[in-house]
Amino acid sequence: MSETPFDVLVIGGGVNGTGIARDAAGRGLSVLLCEKGDLAGATSSASTKLIHGGLRYLEYFDFRLVRESLLEREILLDLAPHIIWPLRFILPCKKGRRPSWMIAIGLWLYDRLGPRRRLPPSQRISLAGAIEGAPLGDDLSAGFAYSDCWVDDARLVALNALDARERGAIIQTRTACVSAARERGLWVAVLQNCLDGTESKVEARALVNAAGPWAGTFLNGVGGRDAGERLRLVRGSHIVVPRLYAGNHAYTFQNTDKRIVFALPYERDFTLIGTTEAPFEGDPDAVAISGDEAAYLCRAASAYFKAPVKPEQIIHSFSGVRPLYNDRAANASAITRDYVLDCAAPPGMAPILSVFGGKITTYRRLAERALSILAPSLTPPRPAPWTGSAPLPGGDIDAGDFERFQRTFHDENPWLPPTTARRLARAYGTRAAAVLGGAKSLADLGADFGAGLSQAEIDYLIDKEWARTAEDVLWRRSKLGLHMSAAQRARVEDYFSSLPGFPPRSIPPRSDPTKV
Structure with a gap:
């Protein structure tokens, strides 16, 4: 002080x-x-993890916010190409939802309200016989594709x-x-x-x-x-299920209540589905998904995917309370x-x-x-x-070319498993070498906690990024908790408990996988 x-x-x-x-x-x-x-x-760790203009905000004529968001999308993509990257969205046309002419006009505006130096423009697409249409219902034969960005929010x-x-x-x-x-x-x-x-x-x-x-x-x-x-507090909940489709694209689904639900590729092996918007009262620290919200997200996704998404498939969920400015809108979706x-x-x-x-x-x-x-x-x-x-730490990647940087990082550390090398490059960018601390083999990284998490990485997060509990590491600085068994997560808890001056062991963490 x-x-x-x-x-x-x-x-x-x-x-x-x-x-x-x-x-x-x-x-x-x-x-x-x-x-x-x-x-x-x-x-801030319970978002849908998108850097986007907000296509649906055009319906509320919030052009200023959309334009500012689209301008920021380009800036942030330059400042942090390791944790922010382009994502292509597929928006299928479905009977009884917004007509295709309305979507086309909205996307035309979306393409022109902000710059797109790296992102391709929107376009009409045929889903029949395409990889994007393979997991979708037979009634979905056409749609649109547009671009926004993914972010590791935490x-x-x-x-x-x-x-x-x-x-x-x-x-x-x-x-x-x-x-x-x-x-x-x-x-x-x-x-x-x-x-x-x-x-x-x-x-x-x-x-x-x-x-x-x-x-x-x-x-x-x-x-x-x-x-x-x-303020109007609104709960937004998401569910995570085993991966539902091939490809690195995302889906934008129009629900019957005119809300939008996204299905996104998540952590390599999973699909993230969200979000809900429900008025919230109570302690934000105690926020959690409800059974009704889980069922809502499953129904919304099942209306588009051939294979129904069922609540019993949910392996993880998270909820956050959005502190929205109270503009007296009639429902949560319309709040600015x-x-x-x-x-x-x-x-x-x-x-x-x-x-x-x-x-x-x-x-x-x-x-x-x-x-x-x-x-x-x-x-x-x-x-x-x-x-x-000014790039964020680790974002000073030459020409913003993450793929080239990742290949170089792996070439310099061939002893790292490819999935671990890519994850470290993504999470830390040009500072990934500092996480390794001069290691020349996996043994040099200390204890192996599973899913590629090493003692060296935990120690780095403690020293540099304020990690104080297993939850900090497994569910915010990374999402490795999704890839680990209960026994492996417990070992991380034990490690933190063994450190002098650290909080006592706490199980379960608030954002650990829960049954809905």
């Missing part, structure tokens, strides 16, 4: 909080970020936090802000270590409330300001995915900026706007935006 006031105290270690911390640190501001759990421990958060720290920010996980008050023109906050209960006091010139689903609660209980009804930045800065008093709403695609632009709002109160040494051209 610093004896002098921080410029910015950020509450919340999700994508918006870490994005703001990174931007602020890169402008030369002193930054402290505290997160009561793990980085991306809630909403790693996006971790890399923003890592870059923020390397630019001078202090990142404290398992640390809650339990009180904050204005004193002498500053924010004075009390932070509590969530593991041992110890408290510390810090001062800051500005307070950023990026607490996601807890933003309203924080503002009411800690920030000393009435949040009113600015845009963000609102609310700043209260009475004359002579330290500002508090609260983040309401938003989507993972626009987090970087949101951070830029947040800093432009705070700038008059902080006078940063480097006021100009900078994050649009």
Whole structure:
């Protein structure tokens, strides 16, 4: 901690909080970020894992958000080609859903509202006899193809936090802000270590409330300001089943309720299906998929796939609470995915900026706007935006050519199994060599926990990426929990439990596979 006031105290270690911390640190501001759990421990690791413009938002005439999202899609693809990559979507035409002429107009707009330097344009396609049509019902003979991007959402958060720290920010996980008050023109906050209960006091010139689903609660209980009804909490749930089809493409399915459900290739051996949108009340820490949601997703997918998707096929599920800005829309699907930045800065008093709403695609632009709002109160040494051209850690891949980089990485480490080499290249990019730490054989990596997870990688994640529990490693920094047996996951738990000063063993983790 610093004896002098921080410029910015950020509450919340999700994508918006870490994005703001990174931007602020890169402008030369002193930054402290505290997160009561793990980085991306809630909403930011429970997304559909897409960097996209939001095709369906065109129906609500939200052209500004779609354009901004499409612009960000291109920027983020350049900044992190290891964890973000193009994904082709197949949208089958089905009787009783939106007519093909309407889809064609929407895709025409989608192609033109933002740039597409790397992504191919949309097109009409025939599904008959094509690999894309093979797993689909016989009534689906035509459709459209369009492009967006996939993102490893939890790693996006971790890399923003890592870059923020390397630019001078202090990142404290398992640390809650339990009180904050204005004193002498500053924010004075009390932070509590969530593991041992110890408290510390810090001062800051500005307070950023990026607490996601807890933003309203924080503002009411800690920030000393009435949040009113600015947030609508919506639960989004996903299911994971064994891989349903060949190919690296995704599907966009129109449901009878006019909602969209995606089926996506996931972690090599699986298919991810989501998402739902249900009003949520209660503790976001306790969010979980309901039986009705699981059945809904199975029905939606079964309406398109030849082979029905059944609840008993579900091997994993995850849910998150989306903190959407309350625009008074009649139903959850129609609520805007845009963000609102609310700043209260009475004359002579330290500002508090609260983040309401938003989507993972626009987090970087949101951070830029947040800093432009705070700038008059902080006078940063480097006021100009900078994050649009600075790669995230590991993203400085020559010409953004991940496939060439991955081949070179494997050629330099031929002793690594190909699947492990590719996973490490994907997760860490140009920093994958640092994970290996000079190893020349599998034995050099220490204990083998299964699915390619080594002691060396766990130690790297502990040292560099704030991993403190098996859940952090198995379900956020990676998704290796999907590929491991219960016994293998338990060994990872045992390893963490053996380390001095680490949290006690906790089974099951919140995001571990559950039966629905």
